[in-house]
Amino acid sequence: MIEHHPGDDLLLSYSAGALGEGWSLAVATHLALCPVCRAAVAAAEELGGVLLDDAEPEAISEGALNRLMARLDEQVSSAPAAPAHAHAVLPQPLRDYLGGDVGSIPWKSIGGAVYQHLIPTNDSSQARMLLVPRGRPVSEHGHRGRELTLVLTGSFNDHTGRFSRGDVEDVDEEIVHQPLAGKGDDCVCLVITDAPLKFNGLLPRLFQSFIRI
């Protein structure tokens, strides 16, 4: 049961098309796991439909309809079907960005038994996969901006609560936390940040510039 959802501001911006790519990836992946937020996004899109209906019509040039009609029979080369993942762990939007499921991620160690994999996006956010082995902590850190963490396997706790598959933790500058992975499965998360983190320990701070976290 999902207990922690992305904020309404993210769901609304995603629906309106105003949310950057990295954040949208986290929202779309959460939506695959959360029927409640899917219903909320459907409601917001309904709003878009009503606003489209109510838009003041602008004259379209004479030949536009004919030009469209002329293109209807064009052959479209369809993209090759993605291989079927009958037992996928990661939802589709994320598999698309990673080129496969959780087993195919080329993890890189960032110290403290924690691994990451950076996901390129075209907006200014930084998207990464993070792997924290069961029972292990992530160094205590604060934030210069917003940090969104979506749990995909395992779980973690910090002083704000417990987060498991599908849960989203949304923190800002105010929060300093030290997430600790739960005892079950290793904890794999999708993490989106819009500014570098502020580590409190000296070693992680020195290491930080190398790992772009």
Next chain:
Amino acid sequence: MSNDPDFNVLLLNVAGSNDKAALATLFRHFAPRLKSLMLRLGTDFHTAEELAQEAMLSVWRKSQMFDPTRASASTWIFTIARNLRIDRFRNESRPELDPKDPALVREPDLPADDQLAVKDRQVAVRECVAALPEEQREAVHLSFVEGLSHQEISDQLGLPLGTVKSRLRLSFSKLRLMLRNVS
């Protein structure tokens, strides 16, 4: 009212029998409105019209994916135009759900009378927007119609970011409450 339920039927005809006349009717209604939305984004006349045209071509090609039990025609067409706009202006991809994804967590089946029919939902949304205080309606408009980020809205209105967010949040929670209560 412009929200004629016939648009759903027309779209189903496009999907079911490649009905070009139905697409032409949809074009006459939606293309001028799509162009209007695109112009709001500060695009020139030519590009706005081209995007409206592209959106209608996508409607033709993707019509099989239209599901009238989930969204009305205008809502579905809005989402197509929104995604085209993201491709074109931000040069970003649009991460989207795949409804056939085996990893998708299905909703529990709701009894039919707990679900508001799509048509009634649109009426409810329209009433909800009309009932919003002017400042909230403006924020919704800038976000959905003009495609501005919350930061851009805050800059344009000269308001703190937190105020913009709370206005949007308020209007959204009213909308969600209303959609739950009408049934």
